[in-house]
Amino acid sequence: MAGCTPQAAPVAAGTKIKVAIDPVTRIEGHLKVEVEVKDGVVSDARVFGGMYRGFEQILIGRDPRDASQITQRICGVCPTAHATASALALDDAFKIKLTDNGRLTRNLILGANYLQSHILHFYHLAALDYVNGPDTAPFIPRYAKNDVRVPKEINDVAVGQYLEALEMRKICHEMVALFGGKMPHVPGIVVGGASEIPTKEKLVAYAERFKKVKKFVLEKYVPIVYLLAGPYGDLLKTGGGYKNCVAWGVFPMDDKGNTLLKRGVYTDGKDYPVDVNLIKEYVKYSYFEDSTTGLNPTQGKTIPAPHKKDAYSFIKSPRYNGKPHEGGPLARMWVTNPELSKIGQEKLGVKKMRDIGDAAFSILGRHVARAEETVMVANAVEQWLSEVKPGKDTYVAAPVPDSAEGLGLTEAPRGALLHYVNIKNKKIANYQVTSATIWNANPMDDMGQKGPIEKALIGVPVPDPANPVNVGRLIRSFDP
Numbered sequence: 001m002a003g004c005t006p007q008a009a010p011v012a013a014g015t016k017i018k019v020a021i022d023p024v025t026r027i028e029g030h031l032k033v034e035v036e037v038k039d040g041v042v043s044d045a046r047v048f049g050g051m052y053r054g055f056e057q058i059l060i061g062r063d064p065r066d067a068s069q070i071t072q073r074i075c076g077v078c079p080t081a082h083a084t085a086s087a088l089a090l091d092d093a094f095k096i097k098l099t100d101n102g103r104l105t106r107n108l109i110l111g112a113n114y115l116q117s118h119i120l121h122f123y124h125l126a127a128l129d130y131v132n133g134p135d136t137a138p139f140i141p142r143y144a145k146n147d148v149r150v151p152k153e154i155n156d157v158a159v160g161q162y163l164e165a166l167e168m169r170k171i172c173h174e175m176v177a178l179f180g181g182k183m184p185h186v187p188g189i190v191v192g193g194a195s196e197i198p199t200k201e202k203l204v205a206y207a208e209r210f211k212k213v214k215k216f217v218l219e220k221y222v223p224i225v226y227l228l229a230g231p232y233g234d235l236l237k238t239g240g241g242y243k244n245c246v247a248w249g250v251f252p253m254d255d256k257g258n259t260l261l262k263r264g265v266y267t268d269g270k271d272y273p274v275d276v277n278l279i280k281e282y283v284k285y286s287y288f289e290d291s292t293t294g295l296n297p298t299q300g301k302t303i304p305a306p307h308k309k310d311a312y313s314f315i316k317s318p319r320y321n322g323k324p325h326e327g328g329p330l331a332r333m334w335v336t337n338p339e340l341s342k343i344g345q346e347k348l349g350v351k352k353m354r355d356i357g358d359a360a361f362s363i364l365g366r367h368v369a370r371a372e373e374t375v376m377v378a379n380a381v382e383q384w385l386s387e388v389k390p391g392k393d394t395y396v397a398a399p400v401p402d403s404a405e406g407l408g409l410t411e412a413p414r415g416a417l418l419h420y421v422n423i424k425n426k427k428i429a430n431y432q433v434t435s436a437t438i439w440n441a442n443p444m445d446d447m448g449q450k451g452p453i454e455k456a457l458i459g460v461p462v463p464d465p466a467n468p469v470n471v472g473r474l475i476r477s478f479d480p
Contacts (some may be wrong), residue, residue, distance in 0.1 A: 014037055018464045022048075024472065026125040027480050028077040028414075029188055031441065033453075035471055037462045042230070042471065045457035047317035047441050052287070056302040059431040061364045064090055064423050065191055067431060071419065072185040074435060076411035077120065080113040080176065081412035081436070083189040085419040090191035093406030093421055094398045097255060102193025102394040104384050107251050108206065109180045109189060111381045115213055115249060116172030117375040117413035118329075119221060122367065123165035126476045129469065131158040143467040149231035154224075161220050168216045171209045178206050193395040204374060207385055214378045216340075225371040226347040234461075235364040241456030243323050243330040243361045245331035246439060248418065249276065250302060251380060252409035260380050261373070261411060261412045262337040265320055271335070275461055276407065279418070281316040281434065282445040288316065293446055298407065300432040316441045316443040317472045318434055326452045327415030327439035330360060333376075344368070362472070363460075365475040400426045414479040441480045453478055 004116040011017060015038070022032040029050040055074055059067055068086040072079035084106060091098065098106075124138075132148045132155060133139030139159075148155070172185040179196045180186030188195045194203075229236065247261030265272045268420070281300060283293045288311075289303040305311070317324075333353045345351055353372070358363050401423055408419040415436030422430040441452035450458075453475060460470045 002397060004164050016043065018054050018469070019465050021463070021468065021471060024475055024480075026128065026374060026476060028075065028125075028474075029241065029437065029480060031475070031480055033457070033471065033475060035457055036084055037221070037461070037465050037468075040461060042457045042462055044218070046312060047443065047451055047453050049313040049441060049443075050285050051288045052304055052306070052314045053199045054304070055433060056431050059142055059428045060289065062428050064093065064421060064428055067419075067421060067428065068190060069185070069187065071433065073410075074433065076184050077087060078412040078414065078436070079112065079115055079185045080110045080180065080189065081410060081432060082419070082433075083186055083416055083419045085408040085410045086421075087189050087191055088410060089406040090408070091406065092405040092408065093423055094131050094191055094401060095404075096192050096398050097398050098193050099393050099396060100255075101198070101389055101392040102396065102406070103252050103255070104208070104388045105194040105196065105198060105382050105394045106189060106459050108381065108388070109176055109186060109194070111251065111384065112172050112175035112206075112210075112378045113183075113378055114413050115170050115217070115374060115381070116176070119165050119168050119172070121413070122221060123162050123480045124169075125479070126367065126473075127158060127162060129473045129476060130232065131155045131232035132161055133159045133162065138252075143469055144466040145464055145469070147467075147469045150228070150397075152225055164220070165214065168213050170215055175206050175209050175213075177272050178202050185463030189375070191437045192398060192424050196350060196394060197229045197392070197394050198388050199391055203385065203388060210381060210385070214382070217378050217426075220228060221446075222341060222343055222371045222375060225367050226315040227369070229347065232364055235470075235473065236359040236362045238460050238470070239363040239366075239456045239477060240361040241326060241452050242462065243358070244320075244323055244325040246274075246320050246325040246327050247332045247335040248411055248416045250332070251377075258267045261332045261374070262336045263409070263470075265325070266335055267325070274409075279318060279434070280322070281318045283311075283316050284446040285311050285313065285443040286316050287311045287314050295432050297418055297432045298405070300420070300430075302432065303322060311443075313443040315438055315442045316434075317445040319449070324442075324445070324448070324449050324452050324455065325439060326478075327411075327436060328357040328366070328370075329373045329413070330366045331415070333369040333373055334360065338372075338376060340372055363473050363477045370479075377418065402426055415439050437478075441479045453480065
């Protein structure tokens with residue numbers, strides 16, 4: 001983190017102090033946050049997305065089949081999720097039904113990326129909020145008072161795992177490349193399935209690598225996350241936010257719409273099926289033309305207005321049924337409500353995700369959900385490896401339609417992801433992307449509702465405004 005407003009002297013009760021963090025570091029992208037601190041807690045917050053991407057404009061007039069390749073450049077850490085969402089939208093438009101081998105091969109590609117992304121997030125982005133490494137990069141710079149509470153022996157173990165996690169990420173990239181062609185941007189996920197037909201040799205190579213990664217997840221990643229719950233137990237009580245969840249479903253288990261992590265919405269304490277017509281994107285405080293506000297992505301328009309008065313972000317504000325919702329591992333695990341891992345059940349004394357209760361909606365609760373999801377995905381990868389048929393087709397050919405539209409719903413590691421394509425005269429006429437982080441890091445909407453990260457920041461303790469450690473912890477718990 002950089003750019004904090006220093007506050008050297010004690011301040012009187014009731015005084016409001018503005019703290020700006022620009023840029024927020026150790027995230028995958030560009031973000032700024034401003035918080036107002038009053039009496040030791042955040043009383044107001046704004047999250048700024050300062051980068052305009054413009055992929056919607058880039059794609060207009062292109063061959064539709066280009067989309068699954070170009071949209072991967074939206075993100076270097078979850079390109080496989082964008083490839084998957086785009087391919088699903090194209091599958092829908094082209095009216096293609098995948099082969100079982102095509103579905104499984106896509107799952108193995110995306111599954112390996114999930115494992116890599118979750119390991120990356122904890123060790124190389126978030127862990128430095130909880131442990132101290134040596135006084136060398138990348139462990140510095142850091143706040144002078146960074147609130148590290150773990151004993152030295154645990155700290156040293158975590159730092160050692162930091163380095164080992166780099167190796168695990170490399171192995172995961174190799175797993176992606178075996179069936180995806182390369183990493184980070186995979187050519188192997190295409191409309192109609194996957195371009196690589198798995199061979200026995202490649203399946204063995206994937207499985208050998210996977211064993212190392214799963215061992216690391218079960219024996220090191222998950223235990224160290226739960227070890228933090230002791231010294232940082234207070235972080236299970238802050239950062240709740242709206243406690244609304246959206247999850248589009250990911251990793252198809254058959255051709256009937258069943259997914260490993262379920263599709264669903266959780267609003268104001270109740271579960272609902274997903275109705276895509278209830279998704280609207282608002283732009284009152286976003287750098288986009290006001291005429292585009294309140295549109296469903298299937299009618300969406302992306303018209304930038306970089307000098308717009310009162311706007312403060314290039315992120316639109318998606319709302320489901322008019323309300324802000326959180327996306328990501330916590331949302332997926334809450335909607336799916338699976339049994340926790342053995343270590344999770346032992347440490348928390350509960351059996352299923354929702355048994356954790358409100359503590360799940362917290363800074364540390366999001367890390368727990370991500371770790372538990374990693375175990376769930378690892379177990380599924382093992383199953384998919386046993387189901388893949390070497391040498392069987394993974395691809396279904398189909399001509400580009402003259403006119404069509406398609407919708408692709410999936411989940412990036414960090415949240416709900418939607419791609420929409422409209423085809424006319426065999427070319428892309430409209431393309432819309434509602435990226436994963438957009439659900440969490442958006443600004444205030446037309447109705448005056450703050451974005452989920454903004455809302456979750458309110459109430460977060462900031463004992464020392466010159467060292468706003470918990471602000472960074474909260475933001476990174478969402479993995480924006």
